[in-house]
Amino acid sequence: MASSVKKKTKCCDVLKMFMVALTFSFTCKALSGVIMKSSITQIERRFGITTSEAGFIDGSFEIGNLLVITLVSHFGAKSHIPRLIGIGCFIMGIGSFLTALPHFFMGPYRYDSIINANPLDNSTVTYTPCSTDVNSAGNNRSSLLLESGCKSESHSFMWIYVFVGNLLRGIGESPIGPLGLTYIDNFAKEGHSTFYMGILHSISMIGPTIGYLLGSLCAKLYVDFGSVDLSSITINPNDSRWVGAWWLGFLVAGSLNIASGIPFFYFPKNLKKARKQSTGPTPLDAPSTKENGGQKLNFKDSEQTKRNGLAGFFYSLKCIITNKVYILFLISTLMTVSSFIGSITYIPKYLELEYGMSMAKSNFLLGTTTMPFVAISLLLGGYISxxxxxxxxxxxxxxxxxxxxxxxFLAFLWFLNCGKQPIAGLTVTYTGNDPGTTENIPFSFCNSDCNCDANVWDPVCGDDGLTYMSPCLAGCKYSVGHGKDLVFRNCSCVEANNFQSGNSSAYLGKCPKTDDCSRNFIYYMILSSLSSFIIGLGGTSAIVLIFKFVEPERKSLAMGFNSVVIRTLGGILAPIYYGAAIDVTCLKWDTDNCGDQGACRMYDPASFRNRFFGLTGGLRASGIICYIFLFIAMKKKYQENKTGLSNNGGIDMDQSNLKEPLKNNLVSSPHADGETHI
Known part of the structure; x- marks a missing residue:
């Protein structure tokens, strides 16, 4: 008797230690996923690629996960689960290191600026943006290219390392979620698995929070800090050409992922006090009978448990994909998850364009407001259940x-905006009037005598309140100061619009947003946080529904197949078609030294907003419509009576699950597992 109690206590202790290790692993993988999401725009600018191409790189995580997750979910459940999780953590760490590798092979980042073409020393040498000299350096970049030859510095194939590294992270992440949860469900006391899962995913929400804060810190640091003179940098984190130290976050995430994998090599394959399979959750499509006051599970395909190998795998897969209720739930969830993945990937870009928030500040706010709200809602949702x-x-x-x-709440966000940004020759005329459409006419009478390169994006803010695409296009005659303190004087276009004050100066960067825009941003953050909080309340239930739709022995495979579909059609495709929709709204593309198109420097705010929220709202609406059909099907087939059993064989939740909080994970919820659960 004493020996039995001792073994039971030891089993519980090992499971608790496994819970601690798995929670740390979940936290680290969530952190690394957020680092990628918060750095994707920095990567886009550093490698001079389009938003859709950056979305493809972001989706490589899902591609890697897709390659192995179904097989890992099926065969891994019969293998040494802790050891497979440890190997996965190591692969994730190596992938993170590989992602950061291009930074150490590429030269210093050179952003598009006419100042770079004619650099100033630390003295106050006068620079002449508006010059009638056709060979003036900085104003006619093409003449310099003929002499020095074409050399593309930003449009590099080094992004392939980022793609492969992110793909490796996806492969490494595949065993952590499905197998970790299966291990807990197999060896936890009856009815305790949901409680453990709730703790696991609630605590692991620390990962996204820390990830966004780390991403914010990295975005504040210049990409080449430590190797360049920062006093010579003329841009700041609010500039669309700014690239932060995107690589630093991946080094930190890689180290944490490797460290999180070490403990798993010390856990046993099996624990002595494993739960019997018959105590697992009952699927909705399994007939039930009432016997001795309890529920007895009867499955039509009980012989399935005897099948092994590939035959068993394909048979189980067939049973899952022919489960109509499960498929309906999968489709409706896919729509919601796709909207979440697409929006969370490009929210920092949207906040930068619409509200003038830097990437660093956007990441900081997401980490300190949205993520805590989600974590609280997960706990509260479990408590409500x-x-x-x-x-x-x-x-x-x-x-x-x-x-x-x-x-x-999402619909209200659509109508919060700061209007059109006044950029002379791009969104408004040089007199500040709205042409009705984007005119993209960089030249006017006030700068017609200047030999300007219309492709240069080096914005300055004039005293007239207009932003000009470059000091040359503003008609500025000379400059004073150095670095970020550079000021341009005697700007003819500014002077033409400033009759009263007579000021004709321009300063580096776009003109700041109005006070009304700042207030709208506060409203945006409040509504956005409430939206995340509300959806988190229901997100806790998703994993329970999956467990109820399938037989106990197919739980792991059902989760794996669910992840495959979500990652394929949501995780891979959503960032790509969101990015393609955003690219269409670009007003000003960067061009490298070879004249090739690079990253977008300026988008049309109204068009960006309509496409961004139009896609998100459309996907959400489609998901709700699909869910209505699912709800009708469930209600029709599994109507409940007072005893919790339906007249046609449907079931209520088993009593073991009613005894514990339903604080479950985000897998298959609007915040799907792995990369998409942030």
Whole structure:
């Protein structure tokens, strides 16, 4: 008797230690995922690629995960689970290091600026932006290219290292989620697995929070800090040409991922007190009978458990994809997850364009507002499920209501904006009038005598309140100061619009946003946080629904197949088609020294906003419509009575699950697992 108690205590202790190790692993993988999301725009600018190409790089994580996750979920459950998780953590760490590798092979980052073509020393040498000399350096870049030859410095194939590194992270992440949760569910006491999962995913939300804060810090640091004279840099983090130290975050994430994998090599393959398979959750499509006051599981395909190898794998897969309720839930979830993935990838870019927030500040706010709200809602959602003793239909109702509420707040965000940004020759005329459409006419009477390069994007803010694409196009005759303190004087275009004050100076960077825009940004953050909070309340139920739709022995495979679909159609494709939609709204493209198109420097705010929220809203609406059909199908097939059993064989939640909080993970929820659960 004493020996039995001792073994039981030792088993519980090992499981608790496994929980600690898995929580740390989940935190680290979430952190590395957020680092990629928060750095994707920096990567886009550093390598001179389009937004859709950057989205393809971001989706490589899902490609890597897709390659192995189904097989890992099926065969890994029969192998040494802790050891596979440890190997996965090591692969994730190596992938993060490989992602950062290009920084150490590439030369210093050179942003597009006419100042770079004619650099100043530390003295106050006068520079003449507006010059009638056709060979003036900086104003006619093409003449310099003929002499020095074409050399593309930013448009480099080094981005392939980032792609492969992110792909390796996806491969390494594949065993951590499905197998880790399976291990807990296999060896936890009956009814305790949901409680452990709730703790696991609630605590691991620290990862995204830390990830966004780390991403904010890296975005503040110049990409080549430590190797260049920062006093000579004429741009700041609010500039669309700014590239932060994107590589630094991957080095930190890689080290943490490797460290998180070490403990798993010391856990056993099996624990003595494993739960019997018959105590697992009952699928919705399994007939039930009432016997001795309990529920007895009867499966039509009980012989399936005897099948092994590939035959068993394909048979189980067939059972899953022919489960109509499961497929309906998968489709509806896919729509919601796709909207979340696409929007979270480009939210920093949107906040920078619409509200003038730097990438560093956007990441900081996401880490300190949105992520804590999500973490709190996960815990609260589990508590609500426990307190109200929600049945499967009750959980489905909660999930549906929270999706409706979150989408409603999203609609309000669509109408919050700061209007069109006045950029002379691009969004407004040189007199400041709105032409009705984007005119993209860089030259006017005030700069017609200047030999300007219309392709240069080096914005300055004039005393007249207009932003000009370059000091040359503003008609500035000379400059004073150095670095970020550089000021341009005697600007003819500014003088033409400033009759009263007579000031005709221009300063580096775009003109700041108005006070009304700052207030709208506060409203945006409040509504955005509420939207995240509401959807998190229902997101806790997603994993329970998956477990209820399939047989116990297929839980791991169902989660794996769910992840495959979500990652293929959501994780891979969503950033690409979101990026393609955003690229269409570009007003000003960067050009490298070979004249090739690089990253976008300026988007049309109204068009960007409509496409961004139009896609998100359309996907959300499609998901809600699909979920209505799912809810009708569930209600029709599995109507509940007072005993929790349906007249046609459907079931309520098993009693073991009612005893514990339903604080579950984000897998297959609007915040899907792995890379998409931030």
């Amino acid at each position: 426990k307190k109200l003793k929600l049945s499967v239909m009750g959980i489905a109702k909660l999930f549906f209501i929270t999706n409706i509420g979150s989408s409603t």
